[in-house]
Amino acid sequence: MLKLIRTNSENKDFINLVKKLDDYLTIVDGDEHDFYNQYNNIDVLKHVVIAYSNNSAVGCGAFKAFNTNTVEIKRMYTNTENRGEGIASKILKELEIWSNELGYNYCVLETGIRQVEAVQFYKKNDYTIIPNFEPYKNVENSLCFKKDLI
Structure with missing residues (x-):
């Protein structure tokens, strides 16, 4: 049974999951990792969702204010062995609901x-590519997405 909890970036399970994410991104991003890493400080994240399966943290995601009506989704991650189970979509949906409850529209x-896999995941969850x-x-490796919550 999957359980989602709302928390913040001080949660130890979130910190551990983000370490796994960063290990993965260090490999994928290669020389560009330091550039991306400077924008991924978790201290500013006050809205975090963690997924638990059998009392074990298996995935996470967060958001922060981007502007007055938009949030930026950050630090999405699911353990390798739990991928393909729909966990990330449930986390993302919970982040969208939470941000909408707080008055954000996008x-x-x-x-x-x-x-x-991430690009396919966001497209599957109705995110559209934006400039x-x-x-x-001007970062060639970056792809930005947006979703309307209203």
Whole structure:
């Protein structure tokens, strides 16, 4: 049984999942990892969702304010052994509901072109590609997405 909890970036399970995400991204992003990493500080994340299966943290995601009516989805991750179970979609949906409850109307996010699974995942969840926003405007590996919550 999957259980979703709302928390913040001080949650130890979130911190551990983000370490796994960063290990993965260090490999995928290669030389560009340091550039991306500077925009992924979890201290600013006050809205975090963690998925638990059998009391074990298996996935996470977060959002932060992007502007007055938009949030940016951050730090989406599912353990390798739990992928394909629909966990990430449930986390993302919970983040969308939570942000909408707080009065936000849109979600934006950035992912890397080389993260093929992530690109397919966001398209499957009704996110559309938009022009890259700052600080990713001229970054060839970046792909930005947006979803209307209203």
